Amino acid sequence: MSFAVLIIFALFLNQINNLPITKGAFSLKATFWGFGVLGSVLLYGISIWFFMDKLNTSTLEYQVNSALTTVLSVWPVYAYIALRGIWNASKNSGVLAKLAARYFSIFFVSIIIGCALILKFQYAAALIIILIMKKQRAKKLPA
Numbered sequence: 001m002s003f004a005v006l007i008i009f010a011l012f013l014n015q016i017n018n019l020p021i022t023k024g025a026f027s028l029k030a031t032f033w034g035f036g037v038l039g040s041v042l043l044y045g046i047s048i049w050f051f052m053d054k055l056n057t058s059t060l061e062y063q064v065n066s067a068l069t070t071v072l073s074v075w076p077v078y079a080y081i082a083l084r085g086i087w088n089a090s091k092n093s094g095v096l097a098k099l100a101a102r103y104f105s106i107f108f109v110s111i112i113i114g115c116a117l118i119l120k121f122q123y124a125a126a127l128i129i130i131l132i133m134k135k136q137r138a139k140k141l142p143a
Helices: 002-011 013-017 028-055 060-092 095-120 122-140
Strands: none
Touching: 002 013, 002 060, 013 060, 028 060, 028 095, 060 095, 060 122
């Protein structure tokens, strides 16, 4: 899944860079608060819901790995679009607003790097989650 998202992202990179949001067509306030903050919170909530929904299935091993890969693959793409939009929207702002917005953009870069690093260890993370869930399920079963 992660490779598929990466390939699709690479194929559409020119189109993504020509979107109004990535060109900085919107105001810094709208881009930062709407797309950067609110969008991230919504995506985070959807990611948690999607991941937790997969933990309740009977095919635990496959579902955990699949959900983890999907969630960690989508975040860098969204972070790239938000980063570029905030960075370009800050060009026409004052010095303080520009510094604050670009600092936030660099924070988004850390999210991209973090997801890329965690994605390399997705199987280890999935194994830990699976073991914890199996242990919890074993406690719930009547003896």
